[in-house]
Amino acid sequence: QGTKELTSITVATTQEYNEKYVQVEGCFDLSYGSLDSFYGGLENQVGAPRPEFLRAVHQEHCDAIESDKEFTTGNYGITTTSRTEFAFAFGLDGGAAAARGTSLQDYERMVSEFSKAGEAEAEDESINTKKDFVVLCDQKLEKLEQRPTAGAAWPSESTSKLKDPKKCRQPRNLVSFIKEFKAVNRLLANVNESALLVAELLGARLFLRLCVISFAV
Numbered sequence: 001q002g003t004k005e006l007t008s009i010t011v012a013t014t015q016e017y018n019e020k021y022v023q024v025e026g027c028f029d030l031s032y033g034s035l036d037s038f039y040g041g042l043e044n045q046v047g048a049p050r051p052e053f054l055r056a057v058h059q060e061h062c063d064a065i066e067s068d069k070e071f072t073t074g075n076y077g078i079t080t081t082s083r084t085e086f087a088f089a090f091g092l093d094g095g096a097a098a099a100r101g102t103s104l105q106d107y108e109r110m111v112s113e114f115s116k117a118g119e120a121e122a123e124d125e126s127i128n129t130k131k132d133f134v135v136l137c138d139q140k141l142e143k144l145e146q147r148p149t150a151g152a153a154w155p156s157e158s159t160s161k162l163k164d165p166k167k168c169r170q171p172r173n174l175v176s177f178i179k180e181f182k183a184v185n186r187l188l189a190n191v192n193e194s195a196l197l198v199a200e201l202l203g204a205r206l207f208l209r210l211c212v213i214s215f216a217v
Contacts, residue, residue, distance in 0.1 A: 053199035054108060054111060055104060057206065058104045058107060061083060061206070062086055062104075066082065067083045069082075077157060078157055080155040081099075086099070089206050090173070090174050091173035091176070096154050111174075111202075114198055123182055123186060124136070127186050127187065128186075128190065132183075133180075133187060140180065154171055156169070177201060181196065181198075
């Protein structure tokens with residue numbers, strides 16, 4: 001008898017299935033977009049990103065309501081601010097104290113100086129593989145001073161979290177990355193990829209800095 005009843009049941013339509021899960025009045029149906037929507041991508045829906053990368057990131061870190069609000073990381077106990085970390089990415093000579101007095105125009109000048117110095121720097125033709133690049137980075141780190149310049153104090157790791165001071169983060173002036181920057185672009189060119197931009201270098205520096213924790217919260 002049960003089998004007979006099953007065979008007589010009418011199959012529900014897709015509309016009926018849809019209505020089964022609509023719990024709130026006023027809901028609307030989703031629909032597939034056109035091929036134009038697909039090929040237009042996200043930019044076609046929300047517009048192009050701001051082309052002034054440095055200006056946008058500076059505003060986010062230095063001109064926001066929480067730019068000077070201190071936060072402390074849970075891993076190494078560093079107490080800092082978004083403004084300070086933005087300055088640290090550039091390696092300001094004056095340390096954290098110079099962050100508030102450094103304008104967007106100052107940072108733009110540093111980027112310009114970096115680009116000019118990069119053009120003047122001879123390309124290292126010995127960098128042809130990822131292994132070569134790693135060796136270059138190791139050699140560069142060994143040559144860098146393991147202490148900030150006089151008066152260039154930055155928020156550092158808590159001694160209770162990181163007892164070996166040699167493993168603490170050290171500031172690096174933006175120009176000090178030129179060799180690595182050009183080496184990366186040489187490797188990218190070898191595989192027909194677009195060159196790394198200065199803005200992308202800064203973005204990576206900031207992403208690896210502590211503000212990720214602040215923004216995530």
